[in-house]
Amino acid sequence: MSPNPYLLAADNPQALVELLKENPSLASGQDEHGYSLVHAAASYNHLDLLRSLIRDYKVPVDIKDEDGETALFVVETVDAARVLVEELGLDTKIKNDEEQTAREKFEAEAEYPEVIEYLAGLEGEAVATTVNGAEALTESLPPIPQGLNVTLGTMNEAEAGEQQADPEFRRRIEELAAREDFQTAEGQAALRQLVQEAIGGEELTEERSVRPRQD
Template sequence: MAPNPYLLAADNPDALLSLLREDSSLASGQDEHGYSLVHAAASYNHLDLLRSLIREFKVPVDLKDEDGETALFVVETVDAARVLVEELGLDAKIQNEEGQTAGEKIEAEADWPAVAEYLLGLEGASSAANGAPNGTSSTTVGMELPPVPEGLQVTVGTMNGAETEAQQPDPELRRRIEELAAREDFQTPEGQAELRRLVEEAIGGESFGEERSVRPRQD
């Protein structure tokens, strides 16, 4: 009797790869519920098998089961989620038939909190980059500014009307900080250094208008 590829996906991924190389048509197969070998490899954390299915056998990474769920809905480790999203390009915002993303469903089931935290973090970062949750349009009015970089202190006090008018935030500075906060590299040392430079320039009183010099500051 021919071996069951789904059992091999769970217990013997190397044997499954050998079988698929003999009959590659098995790679993209799905059972009566739409469950695929991609789902199985992700669920059992067989990451090399997962990569091979997508890259070698060209199985669509966003293959869905009967509930509209991709393999991301069945992962049990952050490593598997990272491979699917960061290496293989699976969209973490895909929703199932109930309108849930993988992160939302895993969070609701409360079985794998680290996975839920990772996936929901990706969704939050994507929403911030788009300007609003779920990709809806939004203005930047009321947008929360990023935290002050480590090493800088901010003193909050009261100002009278004249002081308030004279010290309104420079709109160009605000725009540049918001653009920086939306960048993918914002949390990196380079992004934080750029934020620190903007804040230091603001404290130093530099103008951010069209006439601002772009030459490096000479100490």
């Protein structure tokens, strides 16, 4: 009787590698629920096997099960998620049949907080932004407050020379970027708060319509 490749993917990845050498067509197989060897390798954190399935046997990294879920939906470690996304190019925005991304599913089920944090960081990928003349790596800027009008334009060199970076803001940006938790949810929240303070500063001209909060 032939060994079950899905059990090997979970318990004996090296034996599965040998089996695949004898029968490469097994690499892209799926069981009656659409569960694939890619799902199994990701779920059990067998990263070399995962890489081999995608790179050597050309299994699509976005292969889905019967619920429309890729292997990212079954990872239990940040390492497995990182291999899928950063090395193998899996799109984190893919949604299952319930219109959830992998992060949203983990959040709904209150599982794997470290994986949630990692995926959340990717979805708010850092971009270079200049605020009051100070450059920083930030997540996408917070939404513009209601009633705030923003006008984009250019300035000549003389006008540009008059615009000086706020030393205190630059210092706070540099301190924040140097923090060990800068890429975590907490660090990024602190950065958003700092950017919001800068946007709401006195140097910006804004027209606000202040309305009482409706509780």
